[in-house]
Amino acid sequence: MPLMKSWVESANSADCPFPLNNLPYGVFSIAEAEPHCGVAIGDRILDVTAAEAEGLVALTDMPLFDVPFWNELMEEGPAVWAALRDRLIALLSDGAAERDKVEPLLVPMAEAELHMPFAVSEYTDFYAGKNHAVNVGTMFRGAENALPPNWLHIPIGYNGRASSVVVSGTEVRRPWGQLKGPNDEKPRFAPCARFDIELEMGAIVGTPSDGPITVQEADDHIFGYVLLNDWSARDIQAWEYQPLGPFQAKATATTISPWIVTKAALEPFRTDTPAREVELLDHIKDCGPMLYNIELEVTLAPEGQAETTIARTNYKQMYYSAAQQLAHHTTSGCPMNAGDLLGSGTISGPTKPERGSLLELSWGGKEPVELKSGGTRTFIEDNDTLTLKGAARGAGYTIGFGDCVGKVLPALDDPYARG
Amino acid sequence: MPLMKSWVESANSADCPFPLNNLPYGVFSIAEAEPHCGVAIGDRILDVTAAEAEGLVALTDMPLFDVPFWNELMEEGPAVWAALRDRLIALLSDGAAERDKVEPLLVPMAEAELHMPFAVSEYTDFYAGKNHAVNVGTMFRGAENALPPNWLHIPIGYNGRASSVVVSGTEVRRPWGQLKGPNDEKPRFAPCARFDIELEMGAIVGTPSDGPITVQEADDHIFGYVLLNDWSARDIQAWEYQPLGPFQAKATATTISPWIVTKAALEPFRTDTPAREVELLDHIKDCGPMLYNIELEVTLAPEGQAETTIARTNYKQMYYSAAQQLAHHTTSGCPMNAGDLLGSGTISGPTKPERGSLLELSWGGKEPVELKSGGTRTFIEDNDTLTLKGAARGAGYTIGFGDCVGKVLPALDDPYARG
Numbered sequence: 001m002p003l004m005k006s007w008v009e010s011a012n013s014a015d016c017p018f019p020l021n022n023l024p025y026g027v028f029s030i031a032e033a034e035p036h037c038g039v040a041i042g043d044r045i046l047d048v049t050a051a052e053a054e055g056l057v058a059l060t061d062m063p064l065f066d067v068p069f070w071n072e073l074m075e076e077g078p079a080v081w082a083a084l085r086d087r088l089i090a091l092l093s094d095g096a097a098e099r100d101k102v103e104p105l106l107v108p109m110a111e112a113e114l115h116m117p118f119a120v121s122e123y124t125d126f127y128a129g130k131n132h133a134v135n136v137g138t139m140f141r142g143a144e145n146a147l148p149p150n151w152l153h154i155p156i157g158y159n160g161r162a163s164s165v166v167v168s169g170t171e172v173r174r175p176w177g178q179l180k181g182p183n184d185e186k187p188r189f190a191p192c193a194r195f196d197i198e199l200e201m202g203a204i205v206g207t208p209s210d211g212p213i214t215v216q217e218a219d220d221h222i223f224g225y226v227l228l229n230d231w232s233a234r235d236i237q238a239w240e241y242q243p244l245g246p247f248q249a250k251a252t253a254t255t256i257s258p259w260i261v262t263k264a265a266l267e268p269f270r271t272d273t274p275a276r277e278v279e280l281l282d283h284i285k286d287c288g289p290m291l292y293n294i295e296l297e298v299t300l301a302p303e304g305q306a307e308t309t310i311a312r313t314n315y316k317q318m319y320y321s322a323a324q325q326l327a328h329h330t331t332s333g334c335p336m337n338a339g340d341l342l343g344s345g346t347i348s349g350p351t352k353p354e355r356g357s358l359l360e361l362s363w364g365g366k367e368p369v370e371l372k373s374g375g376t377r378t379f380i381e382d383n384d385t386l387t388l389k390g391a392a393r394g395a396g397y398t399i400g401f402g403d404c405v406g407k408v409l410p411a412l413d414d415p416y417a418r419g
Numbered sequence: 420m421p422l423m424k425s426w427v428e429s430a431n432s433a434d435c436p437f438p439l440n441n442l443p444y445g446v447f448s449i450a451e452a453e454p455h456c457g458v459a460i461g462d463r464i465l466d467v468t469a470a471e472a473e474g475l476v477a478l479t480d481m482p483l484f485d486v487p488f489w490n491e492l493m494e495e496g497p498a499v500w501a502a503l504r505d506r507l508i509a510l511l512s513d514g515a516a517e518r519d520k521v522e523p524l525l526v527p528m529a530e531a532e533l534h535m536p537f538a539v540s541e542y543t544d545f546y547a548g549k550n551h552a553v554n555v556g557t558m559f560r561g562a563e564n565a566l567p568p569n570w571l572h573i574p575i576g577y578n579g580r581a582s583s584v585v586v587s588g589t590e591v592r593r594p595w596g597q598l599k600g601p602n603d604e605k606p607r608f609a610p611c612a613r614f615d616i617e618l619e620m621g622a623i624v625g626t627p628s629d630g631p632i633t634v635q636e637a638d639d640h641i642f643g644y645v646l647l648n649d650w651s652a653r654d655i656q657a658w659e660y661q662p663l664g665p666f667q668a669k670a671t672a673t674t675i676s677p678w679i680v681t682k683a684a685l686e687p688f689r690t691d692t693p694a695r696e697v698e699l700l701d702h703i704k705d706c707g708p709m710l711y712n713i714e715l716e717v718t719l720a721p722e723g724q725a726e727t728t729i730a731r732t733n734y735k736q737m738y739y740s741a742a743q744q745l746a747h748h749t750t751s752g753c754p755m756n757a758g759d760l761l762g763s764g765t766i767s768g769p770t771k772p773e774r775g776s777l778l779e780l781s782w783g784g785k786e787p788v789e790l791k792s793g794g795t796r797t798f799i800e801d802n803d804t805l806t807l808k809g810a811a812r813g814a815g816y817t818i819g820f821g822d823c824v825g826k827v828l829p830a831l832d833d834p835y836a837r838g
Contacts, residue, residue, distance in 0.1 A: 334667065
């Protein structure tokens, strides 16, 4: 598919992340105004709440965009998702008849504050990237026991904390937690010393379900994708995670990129999951190309200094697709709702510069990562800014997500002091 | 504290679970009417939604009970919680001046259908009963490694699935899942063969928080308690839970009792957590009696047969209080919201008949439990009804929760068949 031309000129360059092919969904506000639903086009945002109020977008009897989140559209299902995309393309295409009515509803993206694009119903995080699982398993259990016995048979996942999901730009406070090193006699309560990122993609469930669904149905139920940084306190995790999994180590924050990129926009970039090393059971087999070719990058910038790209990889490195993860999630009959967020698990490629966490990049802190601005990192230091970037590159156009940014503030001196 | 007398005569007997001392909060409907908020008193329910509409209950400028859940009251905080209780006691006490206005708002509990009493924001399950942890650890890891190294230092918890929480009376369908026995060559997808209960108490967070809170603050934030059955697919759990904890094994359903028993009603039954075997760090120390003396019982009834009491224990057997669990939950800065539900973890006493799961009662299936109606059980069989019961017994009165009941339906022949 080539670039689709828009009358919004800034959307027509090959490296603009928001061409007409993309049309991702977000929530924005300008100055003191209430947050509205918006669609990114070039360097503008189309105010969809206003477009609906003026009758330019009329998909259903009841308004969908009078709330500052996209969950109401999700609930409508794939036919309405497609109808909205068709309508937006018609309004924004080069030569559109209604350009005069639409143009006043565009606002400059540079002036907008972006908010959470959807209300997170529940958040599940997976562990479904094989290179990451092998790296972490090798560090913690040795190369021979790197992959748990179940790893090649199910996408391992655990429930995360929806209340901790924040939008790009939200500052993240280094947490306190209970820590005990292998040689410490007793645990202590102290600030996390091994605070880390996890480079992930987040899949957003659009269609509710109330029983087991197939992988094809699961793919149909997914509304779109975001970049996702699953901030991880490695020292808290090491002490707490046996036997029932990560808990407080993952509860400080999870940051997502501000724009929901729809499945329709990603359609040309579909790709197969890698060859299976062990045949999967039928209910969890991919039935088509359900991964995506999305280039991913992580940068780290110390305060006031230039950023260094510390990792580059690709979403197609995943072993399990989001559709497989969602299908597995429903096997028990677990009810799924619009706005459920599924983290892919950390995405690492096979070589060292492709690793999606500092834990892997610094090999547990033993091999510091060099920064362009001077200095090194094993884990995140105070006031570092970490950014995830993602782009699917087509012939003459780019599908971008908007950066997924978080600055890490120092831990509080006394976390129980009330300000 | 003695029995408080009500003009609702049925509330004044020593074994009535809903005397004036209790006043638990639920949501009910009669015939085809919309669900309303209600308070149990004797064998009646006071329609609080109607009482508010008629001006008999007026706590805030905006109505709190025009929705079929109690979250709006929770959000108001402890002063309003106390004001409501005072007002209800005034309206329902023996000799109340407004009896004539209140009496028409009472409906017979026997005719009411009970619904979820609150909207579950997120659900966390703990593993904080020591006898249970030792029993399970001994079965899975041997007596010498029964307790994980962190167990005596933190209340171990994991995030559960809020969408799977249902009210007492909801039938539970035996799930399918991926299973692999220790001697199986490969996993298979099949109905769960080791479906189990977990006898727990659920604590409901009323006051939101957005950073670490102390144990005393945590106790202040708790709105009330319910009985909680954390249905568990032991064979699914055995295969999936390493390394990131239980996932689909716990996602079929969690059943709660229909009435939220307030902290105020339980106040006379406060008791200390057991002596610490290892001193806790300061931030997680109990600072007063924060457990409760609540007698608990589990019954099992095969279809059409009498029930057998298979376990009797007490909430005071817990090692960690709900306040300690909530305080630990916030150490990372994890935001908590009104309607968050915290499962205590399985409550087992020190002797065999006090064990709160069939896994423990049958010692992993090796020691079948005898039923009064004939036959035995290792795990739940199709069409068995499992019931949790709870009561705090005061001088001449009882604080009841309402039974927490679930019947287990057979697994579907084909979970992917669409009806």
